[in-house]
Amino acid sequence: MNATHSIETPIGGTGAIAMIRVRxxxxxxxxxxxxxxxxxxxxxxxxxxxxxxxxxxxxxxDDSVMLxxxxxxxxxxxxxxxxxxxxxxxxxxxxxxxxEADDEIESRMLGVLAHAASPLAVDLLLDQPRRWRAPxxxxxxxxxxGRLIEPPIVVAVGRANIGKSSLLNTIAxxxxxxxxxxxxxxxxxxxxxxxxAGLVVHWVDTPGIDERVADDESVTIAIGMVRQASLVLHxxxxxxxxxxxxxxxxxxxxxxxxxxxxxxxxxxxRGAGGDTPRTSAMSGEGVAELVRAIRDDLVPPxxxxxxxxxxxxxx
Ligand SMILES: Nc1nc2c(ncn2[C@@H]2O[C@H](COP(=O)(O)OP(=O)(O)OP(=O)(O)O)[C@@H](O)[C@H]2O)c(=O)[nH]1
Ligand SMILES: [Mg+2]
Numbered sequence: 001m002n003a004t005h006s007i008e009t010p011i012g013g014t015g016a017i018a019m020i021r022v023r024x025x026x027x028x029x030x031x032x033x034x035x036x037x038x039x040x041x042x043x044x045x046x047x048x049x050x051x052x053x054x055x056x057x058x059x060x061x062d063d064s065v066m067l068x069x070x071x072x073x074x075x076x077x078x079x080x081x082x083x084x085x086x087x088x089x090x091x092x093x094x095x096x097x098x099x100e101a102d103d104e105i106e107s108r109m110l111g112v113l114a115h116a117a118s119p120l121a122v123d124l125l126l127d128q129p130r131r132w133r134a135p136x137x138x139x140x141x142x143x144x145x146g147r148l149i150e151p152p153i154v155v156a157v158g159r160a161n162i163g164k165s166s167l168l169n170t171i172a173x174x175x176x177x178x179x180x181x182x183x184x185x186x187x188x189x190x191x192x193x194x195x196x197a198g199l200v201v202h203w204v205d206t207p208g209i210d211e212r213v214a215d216d217e218s219v220t221i222a223i224g225m226v227r228q229a230s231l232v233l234h235x236x237x238x239x240x241x242x243x244x245x246x247x248x249x250x251x252x253x254x255x256x257x258x259x260x261x262x263x264x265x266x267x268x269x270r271g272a273g274g275d276t277p278r279t280s281a282m283s284g285e286g287v288a289e290l291v292r293a294i295r296d297d298l299v300p301p302x303x304x305x306x307x308x309x310x311x312x313x314x315x
Contacts (some may be wrong), residue, residue, distance in 0.1 A: 002210060003030040004091035005083045005202055008066075008150065014129065016227045017055065018071040022077055022088060023064045023137060033086055039065065042192045044204075050082045054259060056224050058191050060151075060202055068228065088301065105132045108313045120198035120304065130310040140306040144299050149312065152230030152298050154201045157249055161185035161209030162237035163264035166281035168205045171196070171291060199295045204229075209246040223252040231297055232259045238278055239269020258297050262290055 003024030009017075014116060024030040036047055039059040047057045055071040060066065069075050080090060106129045113125045124145070156164045161260050172194045188206040202245060204225050207218040227234060232253055236243040266278035277293065279286035 002026070003088040005080065006091045007080060009071065009076075010232050011147050012288065016071050017224065019067050019228070020067045020069070020076065021064050022067065022083070023091070024088075025063055027059075027063055027065060030088065033088070034067075036065070040247055041192055042224075044221070046217075050079055050080060050086075052078045056221065058202075060191060060193055062151075067166075068224070078201035087275075105129050105130065114310055116149045117151045117200040118148040118191070119200075119274065120299070121193070124148065124204055124304075124310065127313060128310060131307070138308055140308045141265060141303045142309040143309045144303045145310050146314075147230070147299050151200045151202045151205060153225075153228055153229050154233055154250045154294060154298075155204045155206060155224065155229040156233040156235055157206050157235070157245060158208060158218045158264075159210040159240070160188075160212055162235055162240065163207060164208060164235050165190070165205050165234065167262075167264055167279060167287075168192070168194070168203055170281040170284065170287055171203070194293045196291045200231075201294070201298065201300055208248060219246070219248055222246075222249055226252045227254065229253070229257055231294060232257055232263045233294070234259050235264050236261065236276070237269070238263040238266045239242060260294060262299060278296075 003026070005020055005021060005022045006067060007020055008019040022030055022034070028038065031037065034050065036045075036057055039045060039057060041059050041062060044058045045054050046054060048054050049067055049069050053075050056067040058066040058068065067077055067079065073187075109125050109128050109255055113122065156168065160166065168190070170312065172192060191202050193200050194203045204290060207223060208224040208256065209219060226249055234245060261276045263276050263278045265280060265282070267280040267283045277286055277290060279290050281287070
């Protein structure tokens with residue numbers, strides 16, 4: 001089994017939760033080794049993490065799984081050390097050997113291009129060697145452009161039974177989340193990679209939480225996901241005057257995380273919302289505009305169009 005891991009959040013950073021990605025072409029065997037067992041693509045579970053911590057484990061793709069322990073440096077180092085012991089070493093992310101590359105930037109670019117998530121990254125990365133060689137004045141915003149390589153996390157929250165899962169299915173263009181006409185349909189979280197007009201994001205569909213459905217585990221998992229969100233999508237039913245978010249979830253949203261509000265089931269009513277953008281998973285109204293608004297919030301057009309070089313690798 002050829003498996004490696006990478007630490008995707010700064011060690012000792014301020015995040016409440018750290019992200020450690022395990023990559024392997026035999027990911028099921030790797031998960032077995034970690035004691036996680038089987039986890040279908042697009043699902044998340046609270047797990048014991050190697051006896052060191054407990055946290056959410058998310059399976060986004062067929063060759064990687066994300067471990068999300070608490071963010072303390074000691075925990076992250078202990079998990080990384082244990083992974084090394086298990087034969088899942090820390091990956092070498094320096095860029096790889098590309099003998100055909102003309103220089104180091106080109107070699108790094110080829111290495112990053114191979115795993116960049118978003119179609120929008122491709123032309124931008126291919127242009128980097130030229131931009132670095134040309135005279136330039138400063139650099140483009142690497143933290144926002146980095147979202148083209150590692151997908152940012154969009155977490156949809158809101159009351160139960162208002163069409164959050166339906167909206168995800170419409171945007172994903174396929175049925176990835178369960179939909180039913182009763183509150184509490186989504187009991188765990190569904191996380192899938194979706195392409196928002198060229199920006200691939202991990203979209204996390206949370207259980208709706210309100211006075212009808214509010215079991216502790218759903219709230220705990222929703223809080224964990226909201227804490228990692230790059231953007232929170234606060235969904236409200238267009239015909240429902242109740243737009244308040246559960247206060248525990250509202251309190252977990254980091255003050256610097258953007259929150260985008262959206263009305264769902266717009267074909268059914270006009271009861272609430274004022275200027276809030278309206279969407280309907282059923283008719284498709286407003287969905288393309290929402291996709292564009294999320295993309296522009298996460299990677300603003302001015303950053304995408306910045307002609308300066310981008311320091312697209314990390315050391
Ligand atoms: N008319 C109409 N009905 C919708 C729309 N979106 C969802 N619905 C219906 O609303 C009900 C709830 O949809 P879900 O997508 O399961 O809602 P949810 O917010 O994910 O619900 P929970 O998982 O329980 O929190 C289902 O009966 C859907 O068919 C829409 O745009 N228009
Ligand atoms: Mg749902």
